Amino acid sequence: MPHRPAAPPPTRRRAIIAGTGMILSAFAPRAGRGQTLDMRAVDDRLRRAVSTHETVGVVCAIGQHGRVLHRAVYGQRAISPVAQRMTWDTVFDMASLTKSLITAPCIMQLWEAGRIGLDNPVSTYLPEFATGGKGNITIRHLLTHYSGLPPDLDLTQPWQGHDQARGLTMNSRPDLPAGQKFIYSDINYLALGFLLEKLTGQPLEAYATGHILRPMGLAHSCFRPAASLLPRIAPTQMDETGHMLRGVVHDPTARRMGGVAGHAGLFSDADDMCRYAQALLDRRAGRPGSPFPLRRDTVRLMTTPQQPADKTDLRGLGWDIATHYSSARGEGFPVGSFGHTGFTGTSLWIDPQSDSYVLILTNRVHPDGHGNVVALRHDVATAAAIALHAG
Numbered sequence: 001m002p003h004r005p006a007a008p009p010p011t012r013r014r015a016i017i018a019g020t021g022m023i024l025s026a027f028a029p030r031a032g033r034g035q036t037l038d039m040r041a042v043d044d045r046l047r048r049a050v051s052t053h054e055t056v057g058v059v060c061a062i063g064q065h066g067r068v069l070h071r072a073v074y075g076q077r078a079i080s081p082v083a084q085r086m087t088w089d090t091v092f093d094m095a096s097l098t099k100s101l102i103t104a105p106c107i108m109q110l111w112e113a114g115r116i117g118l119d120n121p122v123s124t125y126l127p128e129f130a131t132g133g134k135g136n137i138t139i140r141h142l143l144t145h146y147s148g149l150p151p152d153l154d155l156t157q158p159w160q161g162h163d164q165a166r167g168l169t170m171n172s173r174p175d176l177p178a179g180q181k182f183i184y185s186d187i188n189y190l191a192l193g194f195l196l197e198k199l200t201g202q203p204l205e206a207y208a209t210g211h212i213l214r215p216m217g218l219a220h221s222c223f224r225p226a227a228s229l230l231p232r233i234a235p236t237q238m239d240e241t242g243h244m245l246r247g248v249v250h251d252p253t254a255r256r257m258g259g260v261a262g263h264a265g266l267f268s269d270a271d272d273m274c275r276y277a278q279a280l281l282d283r284r285a286g287r288p289g290s291p292f293p294l295r296r297d298t299v300r301l302m303t304t305p306q307q308p309a310d311k312t313d314l315r316g317l318g319w320d321i322a323t324h325y326s327s328a329r330g331e332g333f334p335v336g337s338f339g340h341t342g343f344t345g346t347s348l349w350i351d352p353q354s355d356s357y358v359l360i361l362t363n364r365v366h367p368d369g370h371g372n373v374v375a376l377r378h379d380v381a382t383a384a385a386i387a388l389h390a391g
Contacts, residue, residue, distance in 0.1 A: 038390065039070045041383035049376045050075035055345055055364040056371070057086035057234070059270050062384045064356035066282070068274050070384075077234050080367040081244060091220060091233045091269045092361045093250050095342030098266040099189045101276060102208045104143060104318025106196050108298050109211060115199055118143070118317075126195055132173035139195070141178045142188040144307045144315040148174035149187045153253055165257045166194050182313035182323060186253060186263040193262025205260045216279055216291045221268040224259040233267065234363035236344055250344050250365060264342075270361060277350055277357040284352055303338045303352070328358070328377040332385020345373045349381055358384045 039062065046058050057075030061068055071088060078084040094101065110116045116125065118140040123130035129137070134149075141147040153159075153168045169190045175183065193204045200207050205223045213221050225233060225247045235246035239255075249255050251264035259265055282290035284299045292299065302317040314321035319338040322329075328339050328347040339349030345364030350357045358381050364371030 037069055037387045039072075039384070039387055042070065042380055042387065043072055045376065045379045045383060046072055046074045049362075049373065054371055054376055055362040055373050056366055057090075057362065058373075058376075059086065059088060059090060059092075059359075059361040060380060061270050061274050061359040062356070062388070063274055063278060063359075064354065064388055066278060066355075069388075071270070077363075078366065080235070086234075087232075089220075089232055089269055089271070090361070091225065091229060091267050092346055092363060093234070093236055093245075093342075093344045094266040094268050094346050095251060095264050095344040096186075097340050097342045097346050097348060098264050099262070100318040100320075100340040101268075101348075102212055102266055103189050103192050103196070103204075103262040104302065105212055105294055106204075106208055107139065107143065107192050108294055108302060108317065110196070110199055112295060112298055116195075122191060122195065126170070126191070126198060128170040129191065131171050134172070134174060134178075137174070137178045139192070140306060140317070142192050143317040145182055145184050145188055146179050146307055146311070146315070147185065147188050148176035148178050148180060148183060149185045150175050151184065152186045153190070155252055155256075160256050162257050162260075165190065165253065165261070169194060179308045182307065182311065182315065184323075184325065186251075186261075189263035190253070190261055196262070203260070204262060205265075212293060215293045216276060218268065218272040218275060221266060221272045223265045223267070225267050229267075232269075235366055236363055237365045237367055237369045244367070270359060273348060273359050273361070274357075277348060277359065281350060281352065281355060281357065285355070303350075304336075327374050328360070328381055330358075330378050330381025330383075330385055332382050332389065341377065345371065347373075347377050349377075351385075354385075354388055356384075356388050 046060055049055055056079050057077055060072040062070040073086050073088050075086050077086045077090050119138050122137055123135050137147045172187050230247045233247045235244050236250040239245055249259045249265050254261040254264040279290045279292040283292035283296055286296050303319055305314045305321055306317050307315045313323045316338055320326055320340050321338050322335050328341055328349045333351045334353055337351035341347040345362035347360045362373050364373045
């Protein structure tokens with residue numbers, strides 16, 4: 001069984017935000033290495049995010065040295081079409097965290113097996129990818145977002161399905177030469193998903209389930225959630241027909257593809273994300289018992305700067321290190337830390353130096369797409385780093 005450190009049951013305190021009627025709850029901080037950490041600043045910021053409508057609800061976890069030191073649950077899972085209180089076991093649309101949590105490690109499994117070279121052109125394995133001036137784009141360029149490709153496929157045209165998405169990806173044209181500039185692009189990870197399917201002969205969902213989710217014991221993580229899971233899923237927002245998305249991926253490109261793509265589609269909860277973060281930290285540090293399905297040297301490669309040598313936007317292989325997307329690092333974690341965010345309001349930031357992580361799960365786009373948790377991520381990470389340092 002995957003290693004999961006034991007911890008005493010949490011105690012909970014409850015409060016009601018004045019004028020909102022929303023029940024908020026937070027789990028008391030856990031003792032870490034014989035000390036109790038003061039997470040009041042974290043909880044204050046989470047409460048304020050709900051009361052000021054940055055998000056309708058939030059689940060937060062802070063872990064260090066193999067234990068979840070702090071769990072917090074605030075606000076509501078849904079306010080439309082009916083109100084539901086947020087719970088620790090709420091399942092979220094992880095959005096672009098799919099890139100770092102699923103697609104990148106799948107690709108690196110192929111690298112470990114000697115089936116790809118990071119600096120080989122993608123067209124070595126997908127000859128049709130060379131179309132439109134993409135012949136010199138390498139797998140490393142895709143993983144680090146230095147391919148020069150535009151941010152997304154054209155959604156103004158009425159295309160539909162996996163095969164049409166694949167054709168559009170193969171025929172896409174770069175805006176800039178490969179290696180010149182960091183441009184965050186979903187097309188990069190669409191291409192990696194298609195590459196994985198070509199080399200493994202399996203759909204991305206099947207390969208990821210068999211080689212990432214099951215080996216790690218991530219029982220609450222999946223693509224295209226079953227109907228039985230819907231009551232626990234945080235809804236996002238209305239689709240083009242006026243239907244509230246719940247258990248259906250929010251990202252429009254992934255949705256057109258049927259819910260599974262290299263850049264989005266994963267659903268998960270706090271327990272599984274804490275398990276994932278801890279397994280990654282344990283493997284990176286060389287501690288025994290980690291179920292993370294890559295070697296230690298591979299994990300270190302993925303989580304250190306891999307962008308072109310003369311560039312200042314720092315990206316690992318699937319992970320953000322220091323770019324304008326790095327608000328989730330806050331002011332206290334060093335540049336050697338790494339993480340990723342998701343458009344729906346999810347984020348995970350991991351710091352090997354302090355052996356810690358900060359997980360924030362929200363559905364900030366619910367119900368109308370107007371929520372914003374960029375400042376929340378920054379502030380919670382900063383407060384967490386201060387508390388961890390003080391402890």
